[in-house]
Amino acid sequence: MIGRLKGELIEKRPPQLVIDVNGVGYEVEASMNTFYRLPECGSQLVLFTHFVTREDAQLLYGFYEREERTLFRTLIKANGVGPKLAITILSGISTAEFVRCVNDGDTASLVKLPGVGKKTAERLIVEMKDKIQALGLESSSEFQLSAADGPDMAAFEPVADSRSEAESALIALGYKPVQATKSVEQAAKALGATSSSEELIRYALRAMVG
Numbered sequence: 086m087i088g089r090l091k092g093e094l095i096e097k098r099p100p101q102l103v104i105d106v107n108g109v110g111y112e113v114e115a116s117m118n119t120f121y122r123l124p125e126c127g128s129q130l131v132l133f134t135h136f137v138t139r140e141d142a143q144l145l146y147g148f149y150e151r152e153e154r155t156l157f158r159t160l161i162k163a164n165g166v167g168p169k170l171a172i173t174i175l176s177g178i179s180t181a182e183f184v185r186c187v188n189d190g191d192t193a194s195l196v197k198l199p200g201v202g203k204k205t206a207e208r209l210i211v212e213m214k215d216k217i218q219a220l221g222l223e224s225s226s227e228f229q230l231s232a233a234d235g236p237d238m239a240a241f242e243p244v245a246d247s248r249s250e251a252e253s254a255l256i257a258l259g260y261k262p263v264q265a266t267k268s269v270e271q272a273a274k275a276l277g278a279t280s281s282s283e284e285l286i287r288y289a290l291r292a293m294v295g
Contacts, residue, residue: 087111087136087145094130097123099254099286100172102147104130113147116157116175117258117286122149137168146172155220156180163212170200173259177294187213197294199259248273251285260293268293 090113092106099120104111113132115123124130132147133154146168148154153175160171174183177198186194187210195206248269255265268289276284 087134089131090134090145090147091131092129094124094126094128097126098250099282100176100257104132104147111145113145114172115147115149116153116172117177117254117290118175118179119147119149119153121283121287135168144168153180156183159213159216159220160209162216163209165205165208169259173200174198176258177290184217186210187217194294199261247280247282247285250282251289254282254286255289264293265289 090104090106090111092104092111094102095105095110096103097120100114100117102113102115102120102123104113113134115132119132132149133151134148135146135154135157137144137146146154146157148157157168157171157175160166160174161168166174174195178186178194182194185191190210192203192206192210195201195209196203201209251269251272252262252265255268256262260268269285271292272285272288273280276288280288
């Protein structure tokens with residue numbers, strides 16, 4: 086089990102990133118809530134990780150906070166929730182907001198996430214409530230990701246393909262191509278032509294699940 090990585094962030098293309106650890110590049114998939122908090126490429130980084138082995142692949146998932154990994158590991162134990170859907174959930178909603186949805190029985194907010202239908206939302210609320218309480222997640226305010234927690238978006242160099250990168254990230258998270266394109270176009274109009282992919286993704290996700 087690979088539980089932690091410490092090295093140089095050498096590439097980030099949401100929702101994937103690469104960390105160089107002593108000359109070995111580890112490909113990691115992360116939730117967007119983690120992505121928003123990443124430093125610039127070339128910086129040192131520590132991520133808590135979860136390693137998944139399948140017949141056709143070996144996958145590594147990374148989290149900026151240990152608590153987010155704890156919720157991820159709890160989510161994938163729920164019936165019908167695999168790592169991909171868990172990452173999608175943690176990308177479209179903060180840990181604190183997910184806890185609130187479970188405690189309040191708020192299926193309406195959960196079904197806005199791709200891959201989460203009404204039955205899945207209801208099942209998540211039933212299965213996760215006791216687990217969340219056992220982990221003490223319901224009272225931890227530190228999980229809430231606010232705008233101040235993210236990196237200074239002005240520090241990101243705008244790239245020509247930021248829109249296509251944002252669209253690809255949303256599609257990878259489970260959104261339909263038409264929905265991803267429309268949401269990114271709306272985000273670009275609202276934020277401006279020089280917006281980074283991270284800014285576009287964040288705006289689009291908030292618009293779709295807010």
